[in-house]
Each structure stands twice: as structure tokens, then as C-alpha cells.
Amino acid sequence: MVMNFNQEVYNLLRLIPKGKVVTYSQIALCLGNVKLARAVGNALHNNPNPKLYPCHRVVNRKGELSKAFAFGGSGAQMKMLVDENTQFDRFNRVRLDICGFDIEKFIKSQN
DNA sequence: GCAATGGCCCATA
DNA sequence: CTATGGGCCATTG
Numbered sequence: 001m002v003m004n005f006n007q008e009v010y011n012l013l014r015l016i017p018k019g020k021v022v023t024y025s026q027i028a029l030c031l032g033n034v035k036l037a038r039a040v041g042n043a044l045h046n047n048p049n050p051k052l053y054p055c056h057r058v059v060n061r062k063g064e065l066s067k068a069f070a071f072g073g074s075g076a077q078m079k080m081l082v083d084e085n086t087q088f089d090r091f092n093r094v095r096l097d098i099c100g101f102d103i104e105k106f107i108k109s110q111n
Numbered sequence: 112g113c114a115a116t117g118g119c120c121c122a123t124a
Numbered sequence: 125c126t127a128t129g130g131g132c133c134a135t136t137g
Contacts, residue, residue, distance in 0.1 A: 005134055024119055028133090034120070035132040041118045042135060058118075066118040077118095 005031070009043040012103060013053040019084045020101035021057045021094050030104050045070060056080045063093035 012027055028036035044055045047070070056077045059065055069077040078092070087095040094100075 037119045038117065038132065039134040042116075044118055046135075060119065068118070070118075
């Protein structure tokens with residue numbers, strides 16, 4: 001069965017450990033190149049199952065949360081991350097140096 | 112097939 | 125720091 005792009009994105013989301021986050025560009029790189037970042041955002045927008053796929057663990061390259069988080073407003077994403085002990089800096093940006101998950105490296109180590 | 116959409120990224124000013 | 129313009133890509137209507 002050939003998986004479409006969105007499904008590839010969702011599969012990657014399940015690899016992100018609780019308390020960690022990845023960026024759109026990281027996912028994009030895993031699927032080909034950084035230019036896919038926008039398509040990744042679109043995939044998350046169409047996330048059919050937020051319970052199974054932790055779309056809240058995806059932030060932009062600066063660690064900022066999405067403005068129009070689709071499920072419960074922007075506050076919801078922040079709450080979920082806080083509940084997972086995700087670390088933030090004083091500007092409400094995720095501490096990528098602490099909570100960033102090198103998913104590309106992880107995948108390689110799994111091979 | 113075309114046009115619009117999007118939770119992006121990058122360089123530049 | 126903000127603002128803008130350009131680019132790229134998959135999905136959707």
C-alpha cells in the first residue's frame with residue numbers, strides 16, 4: 001500500500017516522545033527536503049486523529065506555537081505541551097535546545 | 112488541469 | 125525586533 005504524504009507525516013509524529021518536539025522543517029527533511037515544510041503544515045491542518053498523532057509537538061523553527069491551533073485554540077497546544085513538561089523560554093517559545101527531538105537521527109539509528 | 116490554501120522557511124531591509 | 129517578498133510543495137475544490 002502506497003502511503004500518501006499526509007500519512008507519512010502522521011507516522012513520523014508518532015515517533016516523537018512525550019515532552020519533546022520537532023519542527024516542520026525537520027519533518028520536511030525526513031520526507032525529502034526542507035521545502036516540504038509548508039506541505040507538512042497542511043498535513044497537520046488535516047490531521048484526522050489528534051489523539052493518535054500528536055500534532056501539538058510540532059513547532060516552527062523558532063520554537064513558536066501555531067497561532068490558529070485547530071483543536072481548542074492556541075491555548076490548547078500550550079497546555080498540552082506544559083502537561084508533558086515541555087520547557088519554554090521567557091518568550092513562550094519551546095526550548096529546542098532541550099526539548100528538540102532529532103527525528104532524522106532517530107530514524108537512522110532505527111535502521 | 113488550474114487556483115486557492117496552509118499550523119512554513121529564508122533572505123533582506 | 126517587525127515587515128515583506130519570493131519560493132516551494134501536497135492537498136483540496
